[in-house]
Amino acid sequence: MGEKNNKREFTRVAVQVPVEVQADGRSLLGVITGNVSMKGLLLKTEETLAEGTLCSLRIPLVAGIAEIQAEARVVRVYPGAMAFQYTRIIGTESFDHLRRLVVYN
Secondary structure, eight states: OOGGGOOOSSOOBOOOOEEEEEETTEEEEEEEEEEEOSSEEEEEOSSOOOTTOEEEEEEEEETTTEEEEEEEEEEEEETTEEEEEEEEEOSHHHHHHHHHHHHHO
16 A cells, blocks of 8 residues: 555554553453554454453563553454554653654664
8 A cells, every 4th residue: 555545643663562461350461562653553462352442551661661551442353463542641751652662663
């Protein structure tokens, strides 16, 4: 698909980073992102949650030093993946780390 046909508001970048998902008393650990944007992300995982599920996301960037924390909603479920839309980025540091992750990748 060409650039002029791309109507996305936010650029998506392909990165491979671990993500921790907490929802409905469940914990999905070690999930890897397929792509990430300022609006949401795609997680490659065999474990899925129902569309509409609210959850907390934690993306550790540098062990014990930098991480992204967000609240999100599952917007799509695919075989082997789930798409999340952020409902809230928690804190300005998380927002800055997310922005840098997208810009520098």
